[in-house]
Amino acid sequence: MQIIVNGEAVEAPDNLTAAELIRHLGLENERLAMEINRQIAPRSRHDEIVIQPNDKVEIVRAIGGG
Amino acid sequence: MTIAADTLTINGRTFHSRLLVGTGKYKDMEETRLAIEASGAEIITVAIRRTNIGQNPGEANLLDTLPPDQYTYLPNTAGCYSAEDAVRTCRLARELLDDHTLVKLEVLGDEKTLFPHVTETLEAARTLVEEGFEVMVYTNDDPIVARELEQIGCVAVMPLAAPIGSGLGIRNPYNILEIIENANVPVIVDAGVGTASDAAVAMELGCDGVLMNTAIAAAQNPVLMASAMKKAIEAGREAFLAGRMPRKRYASASSPIDGTFF
Numbered sequence: 407m408q409i410i411v412n413g414e415a416v417e418a419p420d421n422l423t424a425a426e427l428i429r430h431l432g433l434e435n436e437r438l439a440m441e442i443n444r445q446i447a448p449r450s451r452h453d454e455i456v457i458q459p460n461d462k463v464e465i466v467r468a469i470g471g472g
Numbered sequence: 473m474t475i476a477a478d479t480l481t482i483n484g485r486t487f488h489s490r491l492l493v494g495t496g497k498y499k500d501m502e503e504t505r506l507a508i509e510a511s512g513a514e515i516i517t518v519a520i521r522r523t524n525i526g527q528n529p530g531e532a533n534l535l536d537t538l539p540p541d542q543y544t545y546l547p548n549t550a551g552c553y554s555a556e557d558a559v560r561t562c563r564l565a566r567e568l569l570d571d572h573t574l575v576k577l578e579v580l581g582d583e584k585t586l587f588p589h590v591t592e593t594l595e596a597a598r599t600l601v602e603e604g605f606e607v608m609v610y611t612n613d614d615p616i617v618a619r620e621l622e623q624i625g626c627v628a629v630m631p632l633a634a635p636i637g638s639g640l641g642i643r644n645p646y647n648i649l650e651i652i653e654n655a656n657v658p659v660i661v662d663a664g665v666g667t668a669s670d671a672a673v674a675m676e677l678g679c680d681g682v683l684m685n686t687a688i689a690a691a692q693n694p695v696l697m698a699s700a701m702k703k704a705i706e707a708g709r710e711a712f713l714a715g716r717m718p719r720k721r722y723a724s725a726s727s728p729i730d731g732t733f734f
Contacts, residue, residue: 412522431525437535438523439568444560446567464522466564468534470504471519471550472494472636472685 407459418457425452427463438467478709480681482658483606483627485544485574489514490675491705492546492660494685498694501532507688508538510698517546517576517683520565545569546608548576553589555579555596562600575600576630576662576683578610586636586663590617594624601625610662613647615654622657629655630683633674634664637686641670645677652678668697668704675708676716 407420411431418430424447428434440447441464447455457463480487493513498504508516516538524531547565549558562575579596581589588611600607601624608628609621618629631651634640641664642648652659658680665671665684674682682705691697 412525414525433523433525436523437533437568439520439564441560441564446563448567464564465525466520466568467523468518468545468547468565468568469521470495470498470534471521471548472496472517 407457409457409460410462412463412465420459422457423453424455424457427457428452428465431465433465436467438465440465478713480658482608483574487514487544489702489705490681490709491671491701492517492662492681492683493688493698494548494683495534495538496685497689501534501537503694504534505537507694507698508543510695510702511688512702513543515544515546515683517548517685519550520547520561520568540569540572544574545572546574546576547572549578549596551580552578553580553592555592555599558592558596559599559603562605563603566605573604574606574608574627576608576610577626588612588632590614593617594620597621597624597626608660613644613651615647615650618651618659619654622655626657628658628660628680630660630662632663633661633670634666636663637690638664639666639670639687639690640664641666642673642677645673648674648679649677668700671701671704672708672711675705676711678712681705 409416409418442461480490489512491511491513492515493508493511494517495504549561552558558579577596579589579592581587597607597609607626608630609626610630611617613631621629631648633642660681660683661674661679662683665687671682688694688698
């Protein structure tokens with residue numbers, strides 16, 4: 407299926423959970439937060455939440471800033 | 473009163489340092505770490521941005537360099553021009569940092585000056601306070617807006633000294649004084665500090681703390697400037713607590729006239 411991750415179109419397997427998407431992107435060792443279609447996808451539910459086609463996913467981290 | 477007892481309290485959280493420092497604009501992670509250490513800051517601001525996917529897997533990580541269990545993180549809403557974006561950013565920050573609810577709210581209104589957009593800031597503050605965030609809010613030096621933000625429930629008010637990154641120092645000390653005298657929450661000058669004396673002036677006015685980033689990061693020697701700022705904050709605070717002498721129009725000799733032999 408096609409989804410948007412951080413503004414970019416990404417091809418991903420169907421029926422991916424949020425946790426599987428993170429692994430698919432190689433981010434499993436990162437401290438991050440996820441939003442799907444502007445809703446927070448809490449870490450505690452990453453194994454339950456299933457990504458749908460055309461979902462807009464944002465994955466963010468903390469970086470230096472003032 | 474000893475300085476050791478003169479702690480900064482923000483919504484029940486106690487700090488020894490009254491210097492808050494941003495983590496942006498440094499040369500690299502090592503310089504960031506050294507500067508923050510030299511500053512003695514306990515509260516550091518961070519930005520929330522998209523993760524790089526598939527790039528730089530070995531890249532130095534802010535959380536590894538400055539661990540969240542050693543520092544109090546203050547995620548900011550830098551770059552947000554709407555209440556909606558700022559609220560989204562805070563929700564993501566809270567999720568990122570395991571339900572950490574202390575945030576720095578800033579909603580900008582103009583790219584050139586980076587002045588805060590007052591009405592968007594007020595709206596974002598209301599929403600965030602309702603959602604249980606502890607909001608430390610970047611604002612202009614308008615005492616009425618500062619009062620409104622406090623009444624909404626912000627845990628600290630952070631008036632700018634001058635535009636972000638401008639290094640101009642406190643442009644309007646009388647407004648800052650007005651805010652300090654009317655506030656029942658900590659007042660922390662945020663933005664526009666350029667050098668050590670600017671930080672000392674803020675503390676002499678009675679500010680509870682100063683937040684800065686560019687003043688340290690853009691100095692020729694950031695680690696040395698961080699050390700200078702630490703001392704300036706302490707000096708300014710002691711001067712404030714000591715109660716300065718009044719300003720006078722005319723001279724008042726420091727040595728007695730009695731006993732002069734000429």
